[in-house]
Amino acid sequence: MRPNKRDELVRKALTVFYRNGFHATGMDMLVAETGVSKTSMYKHFRTKEELILAVLRLRDENFRHWLYRRIEELSDTPEGQLLAMFDALSEWFEKPEFRGCMFIKASAEFQEVNHPIHAQSAAHKQILQDHFASIAKAAGAAEPVKLARQLLLLKEGAIVSAVMARGGGLAGDPAADAKEAARGLLTLHLPQG
Amino acid sequence: MRPNKRDELVRKALTVFYRNGFHATGMDMLVAETGVSKTSMYKHFRTKEELILAVLRLRDENFRHWLYRRIEELSDTPEGQLLAMFDALSEWFEKPEFRGCMFIKASAEFQEVNHPIHAQSAAHKQILQDHFASIAKAAGAAEPVKLARQLLLLKEGAIVSAVMARGGGLAGDPAADAKEAARGLLTLHLPQG
DNA sequence: TGGAAAGTTAACAGATCGGTACACCTAAGC
DNA sequence: GCTTAGGTGTACCGATCTGTTAACTTTCCA
Numbered sequence: 001m002r003p004n005k006r007d008e009l010v011r012k013a014l015t016v017f018y019r020n021g022f023h024a025t026g027m028d029m030l031v032a033e034t035g036v037s038k039t040s041m042y043k044h045f046r047t048k049e050e051l052i053l054a055v056l057r058l059r060d061e062n063f064r065h066w067l068y069r070r071i072e073e074l075s076d077t078p079e080g081q082l083l084a085m086f087d088a089l090s091e092w093f094e095k096p097e098f099r100g101c102m103f104i105k106a107s108a109e110f111q112e113v114n115h116p117i118h119a120q121s122a123a124h125k126q127i128l129q130d131h132f133a134s135i136a137k138a139a140g141a142a143e144p145v146k147l148a149r150q151l152l153l154l155k156e157g158a159i160v161s162a163v164m165a166r167g168g169g170l171a172g173d174p175a176a177d178a179k180e181a182a183r184g185l186l187t188l189h190l191p192q193g
Numbered sequence: 194m195r196p197n198k199r200d201e202l203v204r205k206a207l208t209v210f211y212r213n214g215f216h217a218t219g220m221d222m223l224v225a226e227t228g229v230s231k232t233s234m235y236k237h238f239r240t241k242e243e244l245i246l247a248v249l250r251l252r253d254e255n256f257r258h259w260l261y262r263r264i265e266e267l268s269d270t271p272e273g274q275l276l277a278m279f280d281a282l283s284e285w286f287e288k289p290e291f292r293g294c295m296f297i298k299a300s301a302e303f304q305e306v307n308h309p310i311h312a313q314s315a316a317h318k319q320i321l322q323d324h325f326a327s328i329a330k331a332a333g334a335a336e337p338v339k340l341a342r343q344l345l346l347l348k349e350g351a352i353v354s355a356v357m358a359r360g361g362g363l364a365g366d367p368a369a370d371a372k373e374a375a376r377g378l379l380t381l382h383l384p385q386g
Numbered sequence: 387t388g389g390a391a392a393g394t395t396a397a398c399a400g401a402t403c404g405g406t407a408c409a410c411c412t413a414a415g416c
Numbered sequence: 417g418c419t420t421a422g423g424t425g426t427a428c429c430g431a432t433c434t435g436t437t438a439a440c441t442t443t444c445c446a
Binding site: 230 | 423425
């Protein structure tokens, strides 16, 4: 039961769950895709739920670190970084494997408020919101937390709209629209206008 | 096979799917909740997918007509109606049975772009966007379609955030935050400032 | 070299999945 | 009154669901 074996299982399970959904993905499919035996799988994870929670923890790390790094690469001012988030999102939306936000989907499939999967999804959003708030504060926003919440609304809306627009079912460029809206909000929130 | 019997089945199935999710709800559960026999259920709907599509059609009608009526009740100016949308959303979020947007959840559970359920969910959003655009045009917006898309982003973001915030997992009042952001966007888009 | 730890295959459990076969019942038309 | 068509309940289909049991092989380290 090497720990890196477990990590590898989590990594592969992530791609299958992301592509296929949680309820629609059976343990048999995961076993087939990872090449591991069913018994070994259940040695590493006592239940499917435990596996999903491990997948979400990994996704939280991966996604946040990718986003944080990317917006720092794209701009070195706090204000610019808040806008660069939408450029990073745009890059994500254009990847062929893009299938929306894993946490939105997880909270949609596990709706009970007290369910660990639902709670963990909400925690991810809260961490992002806090991060945006700290950047907004550095940018000199009068109400950094409020600005962060509004930017998070635009981000979530852009992700959902990008999913709908993926096959041409919804018109518009969600990332670009969100960025323009964010620019408007920034001019209203930042002292230098 | 009376037609109103079918409507009643769709109505009841809607509440069960909305509360429980699509994959997680089996036909056996629907049969038990509606009181009808399984054979009758399959006389009315050839497959589960056909039932889900009928449910989404009903949801589209119900939701859009509720939202359109409510924002007209709350304001009689186009600009006021665009803002009133977020008051209507706030009322929705506070209902105990609120479980997020059925179309976001449907598109999350049926991700293939060409899947009828996914396509129908995207179509719902497109219809809403067109409606907002016509109101934005009546309000005198310079770019009504762009404003409509941005307001839709805020609406979708608010819904997703409201789901996450339901159990206290995410701080903030998504409807109020979205309304304030929308007010900001309106001042930037409308000629009278 | 011995032995525990970890991994393997394979079969299986009990429940539930979407969907169907078939006998039964009831109500309308002759 | 009899037939017939349509709705109904029951019981079932094969497949799949999450999870387990038991016996066997590999690996690694003392």
